[in-house]
Amino acid sequence: MQIRSNVYDKKAVLSLSGRFDFTLHKDFRDAYEQALGNKAVKEVEIDLRDVDYLDSSALGMLLLLKDRAAQTGASVYLSNCRETVRQILEIANFHKLFTIS
Numbered sequence: 001m002q003i004r005s006n007v008y009d010k011k012a013v014l015s016l017s018g019r020f021d022f023t024l025h026k027d028f029r030d031a032y033e034q035a036l037g038n039k040a041v042k043e044v045e046i047d048l049r050d051v052d053y054l055d056s057s058a059l060g061m062l063l064l065l066k067d068r069a070a071q072t073g074a075s076v077y078l079s080n081c082r083e084t085v086r087q088i089l090e091i092a093n094f095h096k097l098f099t100i101s
Helices: 022-037 056-072 083-091
Strands: 002-008 011-020 043-054 075-079
Touching: 002 022, 011 022, 022 043, 022 056, 043 056, 043 083, 056 075
Parallel strands: 011 043, 043 075
Antiparallel strands: 002 011
């Protein structure tokens, strides 16, 4: 799993690839903490275009990100979900918590 992070004006984009599971916990947290540490960032996009698998720990990490972002006044949304990833997110009712595109 890899994470690429880019900041554009008020938006941070974290692009993930591969398996999104517990082995990514520290790297994912470090990436979003760095992005949210930038006071200009008001929006965090999690680009899941290249994620082919996610598990319950990934869902937990997304919830932690959402809570942390709320503390800084930033919003979080999920983008470019493959069908299998989107199905997992919908089963977990994440469409009620996040904007998913």
